[in-house]
Amino acid sequence: MPEVRAVVFDCDGVLADNGSSWQNIHDYFGTENKEMLAKFLRKEVTDEEFVADDVRLWKSVQEKIHRDDIMRCYSGIKLMQGAREVVEELHARGIMVAIVSSGVDLLVGTIAQMLKVDDWAANGFEFDEEGWMIGGMPTIVNSHDKGEMVEKFARINQLDPSTIVSVGDSGPDLSMMIEGSSFVGFNPIRAGAEDAFTKAGVPVIESRDLREIWNPIFGEDFSNQR
DSSP: OOOOOEEEEOOBTTTBSSSOHHHHHHHHHTOOOHHHHHHHHTTSSOHHHHHHHHHHHHHHHOSSOBHHHHHHTTTTOOBOBTHHHHHHHHHHTTOEEEEEEEEEHHHHHHHHHHHTOSEEEEEOEEEOTTSBEEEEOOOSSOTTOTHHHHHHHHHHTTOOGGGEEEEESSGGGGGGOOTTOEEEEEOOOSTTHHHHHHHHTOOEEOSSBGGGGHHHHHSSOGGGOO
16 A cells, blocks of 8 residues: 555544534524535535525524624534544654545634644635625535545645545545545444445444544554554
8 A cells, every 4th residue: 555645634523523514503593404405415506505595594593694603603612532643643654634624614724723734625604804794605625526625635745646545424525535545434424424435445434533544544553653
């Protein structure tokens, strides 16, 4: 197996111990968007259409939404167990760490800063100069084609795909596995995730401890590290 030079993580449910950074906002405002979610998972609506409908629902509850309101949605969210240790050990080995998430950039950016990752990308909102929400930003990370960002990361850093491992918790995260690269399924509690991982023939870690990904990537237990 080629030497691992980069590990690319999803954020929600992988590096962050939450379900979905979008659902966190729905929980805060007491809204739900299950019908649109089903359409989105069937690829009947785009990321931008999905976000626009979410914003419409939230503003039906609170007409003016401030950036601080969104940040409050993430109060109390912690790093996934083992996340800090794994990222620190990857960096100690000279391995690059990136986040490619279709989640909300306000949370993803916070997690990226906490873990001192090398690069990250996520989606988010447009705010005016005073911090009031205008709407969703143009999509940066396509939920169903996250490989676009992994390929960009590889080009910028001159990485051969065979040296990249991606880690995700959902079926759409499999799109991070660009040709020639590897993938590890982690914490597959999302609908259809385990079936998708099994069908793709990738290693699956049914755990909420990120240190468990170490063995399928490096062939040794994390407990053997520093």
